[in-house]
Amino acid sequence: MSEKLRTLGVAYLNARPLWESLKDDPRIALELARPSELARALAENEADIGLLPVAAAATLGNLRLVRNVAIGARGKVRSVAIVSERPLHELDSIALDLSSRTSVVLARLLLSRRKLAPHLFGAEPAEAVAAVKGSTGALVIGDAALNVESRFDHRLDLAEDWLEWTGLPFVFAAWFARPGALSTEQEDIFRVAKQKGIARVSAIASEHAARTGLAEASLISYLTQSIRYDLGDEELRGLVRFWDEGARLGLLARASVDVDEPKLARPRPSLDTVLSRAADGERLSAADGQRLLREGTFFELGLAADAVRRRKHPDGVVTYIVDRNVNYTNVCTTSCRFCAFYRPVGHAEGYVLSREVLGQKLQEVVDAGGVQILLQGGLNPDLRIEWYEDLFRWMKKEYGLGLHALSPEEILHLARLEKLSVKRVLERLHEAGLDSVPGGGAEILVDRVRRKIAKAKCTSEEWLGVMRVAHAMGLRSSATMMYGTVDTLEERIQHLLKIRDLQDETSGFTAFFCWDYQFEKGTHLAPGENGTHLYLRTQAVARLMLDNVAHVGASWVTQGPGVGQVALRFGADDFGSVMFEENVVSSAGTTFGINAEKIEERIRATGFRSVRRNVRYEWLSEPK
Amino acid sequence: MSESPKLALIRAKVESFERLTFDDGMALFMEPDLLSVGQLANEVRETRHGDRTFFNKNMRIEVTNVCVASCLFCSFAKLEEHMPGAHTMKLEEAWHELEKRMDDPGGPPTEVHVVNGLHPGLPFSYYEELLRGFKRIDPNVHLKCFTAVEIHFFARHYGLSYAVVLERLRAAGLESLPGGGAEIFDEGVRSKISHDKATAAEYLEVHRVAHRMGMRTNATMLYGHIETFAHRVDHILRLRALQDETKGLQAFIPLAFHPDGNGMKNMPAPTAVDDLRTIAVSRLLLDNVDHIKAYWVSLTPDVAQIALRFGADDIDGTIVHETIYKAAGTLSPGALGYEELVRLIREAGRIPVERDTLYNVVRELPRAAVPEAALKPRDRERARPKLPMFQVPPSPLVAHADEVTS
Numbered sequence A: 001m002s003e004k005l006r007t008l009g010v011a012y013l014n015a016r017p018l019w020e021s022l023k024d025d026p027r028i029a030l031e032l033a034r035p036s037e038l039a040r041a042l043a044e045n046e047a048d049i050g051l052l053p054v055a056a057a058a059t060l061g062n063l064r065l066v067r068n069v070a071i072g073a074r075g076k077v078r079s080v081a082i083v084s085e086r087p088l089h090e091l092d093s094i095a096l097d098l099s100s101r102t103s104v105v106l107a108r109l110l111l112s113r114r115k116l117a118p119h120l121f122g123a124e125p126a127e128a129v130a131a132v133k134g135s136t137g138a139l140v141i142g143d144a145a146l147n148v149e150s151r152f153d154h155r156l157d158l159a160e161d162w163l164e165w166t167g168l169p170f171v172f173a174a175w176f177a178r179p180g181a182l183s184t185e186q187e188d189i190f191r192v193a194k195q196k197g198i199a200r201v202s203a204i205a206s207e208h209a210a211r212t213g214l215a216e217a218s219l220i221s222y223l224t225q226s227i228r229y230d231l232g233d234e235e236l237r238g239l240v241r242f243w244d245e246g247a248r249l250g251l252l253a254r255a256s257v258d259v260d261e262p263k264l265a266r267p268r269p270s271l272d273t274v275l276s277r278a279a280d281g282e283r284l285s286a287a288d289g290q291r292l293l294r295e296g297t298f299f300e301l302g303l304a305a306d307a308v309r310r311r312k313h314p315d316g317v318v319t320y321i322v323d324r325n326v327n328y329t330n331v332c333t334t335s336c337r338f339c340a341f342y343r344p345v346g347h348a349e350g351y352v353l354s355r356e357v358l359g360q361k362l363q364e365v366v367d368a369g370g371v372q373i374l375l376q377g378g379l380n381p382d383l384r385i386e387w388y389e390d391l392f393r394w395m396k397k398e399y400g401l402g403l404h405a406l407s408p409e410e411i412l413h414l415a416r417l418e419k420l421s422v423k424r425v426l427e428r429l430h431e432a433g434l435d436s437v438p439g440g441g442a443e444i445l446v447d448r449v450r451r452k453i454a455k456a457k458c459t460s461e462e463w464l465g466v467m468r469v470a471h472a473m474g475l476r477s478s479a480t481m482m483y484g485t486v487d488t489l490e491e492r493i494q495h496l497l498k499i500r501d502l503q504d505e506t507s508g509f510t511a512f513f514c515w516d517y518q519f520e521k522g523t524h525l526a527p528g529e530n531g532t533h534l535y536l537r538t539q540a541v542a543r544l545m546l547d548n549v550a551h552v553g554a555s556w557v558t559q560g561p562g563v564g565q566v567a568l569r570f571g572a573d574d575f576g577s578v579m580f581e582e583n584v585v586s587s588a589g590t591t592f593g594i595n596a597e598k599i600e601e602r603i604r605a606t607g608f609r610s611v612r613r614n615v616r617y618e619w620l621s622e623p624k
Numbered sequence B: 001m002s003e004s005p006k007l008a009l010i011r012a013k014v015e016s017f018e019r020l021t022f023d024d025g026m027a028l029f030m031e032p033d034l035l036s037v038g039q040l041a042n043e044v045r046e047t048r049h050g051d052r053t054f055f056n057k058n059m060r061i062e063v064t065n066v067c068v069a070s071c072l073f074c075s076f077a078k079l080e081e082h083m084p085g086a087h088t089m090k091l092e093e094a095w096h097e098l099e100k101r102m103d104d105p106g107g108p109p110t111e112v113h114v115v116n117g118l119h120p121g122l123p124f125s126y127y128e129e130l131l132r133g134f135k136r137i138d139p140n141v142h143l144k145c146f147t148a149v150e151i152h153f154f155a156r157h158y159g160l161s162y163a164v165v166l167e168r169l170r171a172a173g174l175e176s177l178p179g180g181g182a183e184i185f186d187e188g189v190r191s192k193i194s195h196d197k198a199t200a201a202e203y204l205e206v207h208r209v210a211h212r213m214g215m216r217t218n219a220t221m222l223y224g225h226i227e228t229f230a231h232r233v234d235h236i237l238r239l240r241a242l243q244d245e246t247k248g249l250q251a252f253i254p255l256a257f258h259p260d261g262n263g264m265k266n267m268p269a270p271t272a273v274d275d276l277r278t279i280a281v282s283r284l285l286l287d288n289v290d291h292i293k294a295y296w297v298s299l300t301p302d303v304a305q306i307a308l309r310f311g312a313d314d315i316d317g318t319i320v321h322e323t324i325y326k327a328a329g330t331l332s333p334g335a336l337g338y339e340e341l342v343r344l345i346r347e348a349g350r351i352p353v354e355r356d357t358l359y360n361v362v363r364e365l366p367r368a369a370v371p372e373a374a375l376k377p378r379d380r381e382r383a384r385p386k387l388p389m390f391q392v393p394p395s396p397l398v399a400h401a402d403e404v405t406s
Helices: A013-024 A035-043 A054-060 A101-113 A125-131 A143-147 A158-166 A184-199 A201-212 A216-226 A233-248 A271-279 A286-295 A298-312 A355-367 A385-399 A408-418 A422-432 A447-453 A460-472 A489-506 A531-545 A561-567 A596-605 B005-015 B022-030 B034-049 B091-101 B124-137 B148-158 B162-172 B187-193 B200-212 B229-246 B272-285 B301-307 B338-347 B396-405
Strands: A005-009 A028-032 A049-053 A064-073 A080-084 A093-097 A119-123 A136-141 A154-157 A170-177 A317-327 A372-376 A402-405 A476-483 A509-516 A551-553 A574-578 A609-612 B052-056 B058-061 B111-114 B142-145 B216-223 B249-256 B314-317 B351-355 B361-364
Touching: A005 A013, A005 A035, A013 A028, A013 A049, A013 A064, A013 A184, A013 A201, A013 A216, A035 A049, A035 A054, A035 A489, A049 A054, A054 A101, A054 A170, A054 A233, A054 A286, A064 A158, A064 A184, A064 A233, A080 A101, A080 A143, A080 A158, A093 A101, A093 A125, A101 A136, A101 A158, A101 A170, A101 A233, A119 A125, A125 A136, A125 A143, A136 A143, A143 A216, A154 A158, A158 A170, A158 A233, A170 A233, A184 A201, A201 A216, A271 A286, A271 A298, A286 A489, A286 A531, A298 A531, A298 B034, A317 A355, A317 A596, A355 A385, A385 A402, A385 A408, A385 A422, A408 A422, A408 A460, A422 A460, A460 A476, A460 A489, A476 A489, A476 A531, A489 A509, A489 A531, A509 A531, A531 A551, A531 A561, A531 B301, A531 B338, A551 A574, A561 A596, A561 B272, A561 B301, A574 A596, A596 A609, B005 B022, B005 B034, B022 B229, B022 B272, B034 B272, B052 B338, B058 B091, B091 B124, B124 B142, B124 B148, B124 B162, B148 B162, B148 B200, B162 B200, B200 B216, B200 B229, B216 B229, B216 B272, B229 B249, B229 B272, B249 B272, B272 B301, B301 B338, B314 B338, B338 B351
Parallel strands: A005 A028, A005 A049, A093 A119, A093 A136, A317 A372, A317 A574, A317 A609, A372 A402, A476 A509, A509 A551, B052 B314, B052 B351, B058 B111, B111 B142, B216 B249
Antiparallel strands: A049 A170, A064 A170, A080 A136, A080 A154, B351 B361
16 A cells, blocks of 8 residues: 555553654654544544544444554553542542543443442543542543542552453553554554654653653653553453453443454354344444444344334333424525525525514414424524523513424524534523423534535534533433435444444433435435335434434434334334424425324324323323 | 244244134234234245335226215215216327327336226226227237226126126226225125125126136225224135135235225224235235235335335336325325336335236346445445456455445
């Protein structure tokens, strides 16, 4: 290969020896990234190889692992620890620095081994340390951990505890490559770089000491004594053991590693194995998901998803909500190619609904026994945040309906328009009455796709960022996926993984809905071959991948009520909403309208009991 | 995902090609695990036909909606000629419908499918002339006309035997009979929903006579009204018995009752799960009938796609002029183009096969490029590695792509 290997390193001190000499290597195009970003880049084929945390490697699945190079520890690692004022078994809660998922999983394993179940919550690194008091501890990582090495009475060094438990070293990260991306000779580049880096450890330590104020001698000892850069048989066994333990608790996908070590390399599991693991609720890797979507047959996927649905909702109840989708304005500045609804600013057909029209719509919802309004619209630069605040207050006061309003795109638009942070915008809207955030506009959370179909829309990271902030404030939201434009199968799985990852962090998603791109004249994307089979298969795979999302909803508005019913046997446990109107999808040619009675009829005909719910999926009556 | 004991027994029977009983049929209708019933029917379907899925270019025409029968489920027929909405085509009008189709981009229809009301005032020669006219326009077009109920009506009305009616129509160009008018055979149900037309015995006798003359026919069942599952199983088994005797049935077509604008408008329409289950049970019970048809007009194209996994191997045709279901409020469009039918079949991961009325293959089309159709990334920028021109793409190409991307 003549092209440079797209290589991603991590800026952490302990990683530096592994990539430093690659900076000037003509065969390598090196960039530094955050660990979470690095997994994304590998998954989305923006990088060939990366210094990937091992938890992320399990999530992707089927990567090539470079032998003899890793960041690990045998015994005390010093930079990953649970610190507290009281002994571990007296802790009620632990703040987790979420910047290393591998460490979080390790912490959970070690707690579970001790049969301890303190409340765990995510925090920024500085907040985590600050949270330590009384019966609250913190998982601290990296410089933050080194900084407080002797500050607290109690400190559990996670690598040391791991060794005590398993008798094995712990591996935090290693070089993982996309399958087929590098040759055996190219692997040597990374082994040689490691030798060069280790030779420069003192210089690296003193630079870091100068920058951070940490003691140089301590850092040298950290890099030479605590951290081990080898990946021999023992380390590999430790790595595989970690993956297995993580899979056993449902924290990690069961990784199959491609490595030059016959005893440890695992054959790719059969499709049947993947399916039965999936049906049993095990965590699946990206590679597993791709195989299911590509090779799983219609009934296999349906039955496996149905099994998961049954385990998560053993009462045989399917929920639905009576709400109304109100599109308060069709004026929009983004010009998405799949949208037939929007009108540009100044267009004669542009509208903003008046209070009078809105009031009438809301009254109809109240009269029909509805419980909420789904309020979404275009990005209209004439509508300022005060307009929304007034509107929300008025709606709450006059009608008392739940407000499921403003997708992340609209929140971001307001933040830009008002030069406020997303957090501030959400706080103000929350105060004015916002109850939950709809998951629309997610489309496919891979920027390559978003750039093509909705150039002006937010990036994947921005979309997820709004949800992260909203969830942290206690707002719930749904998650959606619109597939079938220019997206590949891999990108659909990547989308699901991003939702699953954020859900691991926040638990803020209540439900997942998907549908295919609805072609109509007026949109600027060609119709694809999607169809109801692909819909059902996709929904089933989503149910199998999203092991941490409670509900999956059938999108009968786009697929038709008949297919919606079948979807209840393909993993869905919710029949969405009784729709009064849904301008965006219906202006793209899909119009199905059925009332609550008919929805209940259809749910029952499928063999379930039906019940109305609110936005938090709480039942509003006894199921019937 | 363990199977119920009853279903396991049925599975064992199906796998050893043992005939299913009335009780088996009932058990399949009552089985809570819809997908397992579908999966079993799918296995039978794939054993018989693999992925091949049949469709044709047909033209549906109803020349009169004047009808002496008063079926409760019908939103189409108007009792008498002078009533508003009643219409009887002049022969030239009917023929013109075919003439208009002769230059269709996909080729003219290969079949004309005529179903009518039971009109008391037309001479028999009207029907004979109707057929002759179609043949004059296109001698190759297959004429699948008049349900057994109409044949029975002709026999009574014109004082002829079934054989003579069929012979005369055959002389005029008739080649096969559509399956309509079967409704539900059970006498109790039939007397309530369609008391004044051919009885079950008469319906079956018309088919028997036609089969003995060497004609092929289809059969239907109208379900989802006042009948029970037992009536459905009984209906299907009566057809199975006829088929044992004559081997003349080509396809069975379960038809869902649609409640708009007829005497049963207060009833809920059958839902997709019932439609799919009925198709699956039909496939499993009718071990001697080749084809099970998912009639998209009744099911909606969306559900018809799913039906292709629940035992159906035929999705009917391009239709164009359907007015009977339209009158009863189906959500389906009135016509699907050739390309649309092909797309529906491909999206279901099946191989589209254009057939003529007698299931001779007109054209077998390639399946979608990758199994399970639309899963192929349609992004041209991510093209797979290019192969030299002379090299036939080897099958491991897919495996290779898998390695690269997974």
